[in-house]
Amino acid sequence: xxxxxxxxxxxxxxxxxxxxxxxxxxxxxxxxxxxxxxxxxxxxxxxxxxxxxxxxxxxxxxxxxxxxxxxxxxxxxxxxxxxxxxxxxxxxxxxxxxxxxxxxxxxxxxxxxxxxxxxxxxxxxxxxxxxxxxxxxxxxxxxxxxxxxxxxxxxxxxxxxxxxxxxxxxxxxxxxxxxxxxxxxxxxxxxxxxxxxxxxxxxxxxxxxxxxxxxxxxxxxxxxxxxxxxxxxxxxxxxxxxxxxxxxxxxxxxxxxxxxxxxxxxxxxxxxxxxxxxxxxxxxxxxxxxxxxxxxxxxxxxxxxxxxxxxxxxxxxxxxxxxxxxxxxxxxxxxxxxxxxxxxxxxxxxxxxxxxxxxxxxxxxxxxxxxxxxxxxxxxxxxxxxxxxxxxxxxxxxxxxxxxxxxxxxxxxxxxxxxxxxxxxxxxxxxxxxxxxxxxxxxxxxxxxxxxxxx
Ligand SMILES: *Cc1c(COP(=O)(O)O)cnc(C)c1O
Numbered sequence: 001x002x003x004x005x006x007x008x009x010x011x012x013x014x015x016x017x018x019x020x021x022x023x024x025x026x027x028x029x030x031x032x033x034x035x036x037x038x039x040x041x042x043x044x045x046x047x048x049x050x051x052x053x054x055x056x057x058x059x060x061x062x063x064x065x066x067x068x069x070x071x072x073x074x075x076x077x078x079x080x081x082x083x084x085x086x087x088x089x090x091x092x093x094x095x096x097x098x099x100x101x102x103x104x105x106x107x108x109x110x111x112x113x114x115x116x117x118x119x120x121x122x123x124x125x126x127x128x129x130x131x132x133x134x135x136x137x138x139x140x141x142x143x144x145x146x147x148x149x150x151x152x153x154x155x156x157x158x159x160x161x162x163x164x165x166x167x168x169x170x171x172x173x174x175x176x177x178x179x180x181x182x183x184x185x186x187x188x189x190x191x192x193x194x195x196x197x198x199x200x201x202x203x204x205x206x207x208x209x210x211x212x213x214x215x216x217x218x219x220x221x222x223x224x225x226x227x228x229x230x231x232x233x234x235x236x237x238x239x240x241x242x243x244x245x246x247x248x249x250x251x252x253x254x255x256x257x258x259x260x261x262x263x264x265x266x267x268x269x270x271x272x273x274x275x276x277x278x279x280x281x282x283x284x285x286x287x288x289x290x291x292x293x294x295x296x297x298x299x300x301x302x303x304x305x306x307x308x309x310x311x312x313x314x315x316x317x318x319x320x321x322x323x324x325x326x327x328x329x330x331x332x333x334x335x336x337x338x339x340x341x342x343x344x345x346x347x348x349x350x351x352x353x354x355x356x357x358x359x360x361x362x363x364x365x366x367x368x369x370x371x372x373x374x375x376x377x378x379x380x381x382x383x384x385x386x387x388x389x390x391x392x393x394x395x396x397x398x399x400x401x402x403x404x405x406x407x408x409x410x411x412x413x414x415x416x417x418x419x420x421x422x423x424x425x426x427x428x429x430x431x432x433x434x435x436x437x438x439x440x441x442x443x444x445x446x447x448x449x450x451x452x453x454x455x
Pocket of ligand 1: 124203204205238278
């Protein structure tokens with residue numbers, strides 16, 4: 001192995017040995033026959049990971065890339081705690097329960113003393129649990145047809161997984177013109193007596209827009225009056241669950257709407273915790289069928305659990321509680337408010353550059369999508385994305401789904417740690433690249449030749 005020429009800060013300066021002595025080949029796909037020193041192993045893995053993108057320049061991800069050093073320390077202290085060992089770590093279990101209570105109150109559950117919910121590994125696991133509860137409630141009504149779930153085509157892939165793994169038909173409302181998410185009318189049109197629920201997304205991954213949860217609920221109320229069919233709503237608030245309560249206090253989207261039966265959120269997105277934690281909360285105990293619950297021993301007592309995993313790290317749950325305590329309502333409002341300021345200002349400046357047109361402005365989630373004007377024919381959004389990568393910025397370009405496959409866009413996610421100053425640097429790079437690309441005659445990349453991007 002060649003020595004790394006990169007300068008390391010003092011604390012992570014390479015162990016001198018490994019740079020001069022490491023073997024030519026390090027086995028990568030089989031277990032090495034013998035041992036190496038911890039320093040050597042550390043340095044080899046550390047050096048390889050330098051090839052990963054810089055997480056702070058990653059405008060593609062919604063997931064937290066910066067936490068306070070005190071949170072880092074707390075997490076390190078909890079790396080050895082298993083969330084399922086409620087008996088051994090009763091205080092970690094207590095902290096999880098407090099977080100569920102906090103979220104129930106934040107989302108206006110009718111009786112937060114009866115808070116029903118749990119932590120998960122992320123919104124994907126939370127979606128499985130929410131979907132399973134909907135399916136079981138539907139089965140309980142004695143229906144025998146094939147169950148279906150109604151949602152917009154912009155749903156995150158976790159809902160496609162849910163439908164596939166648990167054999168539920170997906171009824172997807174396509175996009176149409178400049179409607180990039182679910183509408184109330186289209187949702188109701190797909191409902192029937194085998195609909196286990198409608199999923200409404202608070203913060204679409206495609207463009208950061210909120211789906212009209214209250215309108216969807218009202219339309220389903222009217223549908224019930226007409227047909228007698230009662231269709232519950234699950235809100236996938238993976239991002240918005242930690243944005244709307246602080247910044248859009250007049251928006252009614254949560255348990256204030258009686259039809260909303262469950263809500264999921266990603267603690268590791270705008271909950272501001274490193275990857276590995278999500279939450280699901282039901283409006284009350286009745287919304288979660290009891291036969292889905294398993295009981296584990298907890299200090300000689302039985303404690304209910306509902307989860308796909310058994311063992312799971314406890315550190316992220318502790319870090320979530322740290323954030324709640326540290327930031328409080330005002331702190332979350334400040335952090336998310338700053339992100340939205342950065343997003344709306346950057347969106348405005350990008351619109352002013354000339355060749356771009358905004359699809360959203362960053363004024364719902366601090367996330368916005370933009371496209372090239374139709375007159376721009378010499379380069380594509382995929383060229384722009386690739387150009388930004390040269391400086392380490394990760395700004396994904398992608399095409400939209402059904403009925404708007406013609407639309408290709410770029411998306412920027414602003415989250416904690418992305419400052420106005422970084423936004424200015426990104427804008428300067430974008431301006432420079434656009435000047436160069438304007439001289440190009442035909443696009444170099446399209447959706448098929450661009451590097452993959454998954455939501
Ligand atoms: C990110 C996201 C998910 C998946 O969440 P994970 O926490 O990454 O598992 C689901 N739905 C929406 C709307 C999302 O933004």
